Amino acid sequence: MRALNEAAAEWTDDGQEISSLLGAVGERIRALRKERGLTIERLSELSGVSVGIVSQVERGKANPSFTTLAQLSHGLNIPVGRLFHVTEQASPVVRKKDRRRLDVHGLESDDGATFELLTPDLNGALEATWVQTPPGYDTSGTPYRHNGEEFGIVLSGCKDVFIDGVRHRLEAGDSIRYSSTIPHWYANPGDVDCHSIWVITPPTW
Template structure:
């Protein structure tokens, strides 16, 4: 846990494009202390951590929420993937549960649509963004009032707020890797049937 704390503090500072010296001056700590914290040589006291977070404009609850959700690697073996299946479509969940929580959450899955089947909602969108990479077949993406053809080898990305539907209008299986962010509040899978 100590190693992850320093790395996260360094990442926050780097993302704000400020130097160790600037942060140290505003937080009332020495540059060498902050450097040692970021390199995981020492752990900060709670008071020091709160001072640093105040400089970054990050609340403690947000910091610890991100710290918790970013603190582990999850590997899902091929045979251990959760599979959600309905008539004509199938999802294989690719990401671990810790990735579906927090401010930078996402859902990743392998999508399969039988010929003639569709997924999505032509009347409503949802918050977030989506990225799909087609690995087999072709389909139509109806995005608002526009229709796009996507086929094997194509990637597609879009804001999810616009109503959208993916329809397999061919006579072959359509397969794609799909990533949706954020994950919170959306039910992509429904109930497991197999």
């Protein structure tokens, strides 16, 4: 999925055009909500996003973070990519050189982490991502919580996975599975990059 700032890169830096993009995303959310017969209040309940924020996003009056978009998409039971009309690949094979680069979980973040989509699209029941995080990487400031389940395996380096505040240290070859509805975050406590593969169902990006 290309998050909001990546999609905005296809537009010019003119504030009015970026505002139009926010409006288009809001209209897409409103249309999908109405297709499902949901009120704003019900979408708020399903997504965990306040009624006021849902209303502002739908009217293009807010610049939502990735976390907010992910919560809304889960409330609508769709992958985030559908909010941007992402064109999916037809082939079931994803070549290394053709992996789709994903934005980090935080639209203004620049922490050196790399996320690449290993599945050919976000239309299926799951997504798989190649994750590379540098030493010191830490998402404790923005814990994640959403519908679904996650599985991860560390290929090299080490990764701390915190599930409801409990730390689970994974080293090369170690794997983990947990419910995404439980608050969770990640850190790289080592002195080298950590390479891992993460599988999430349903798709989050």
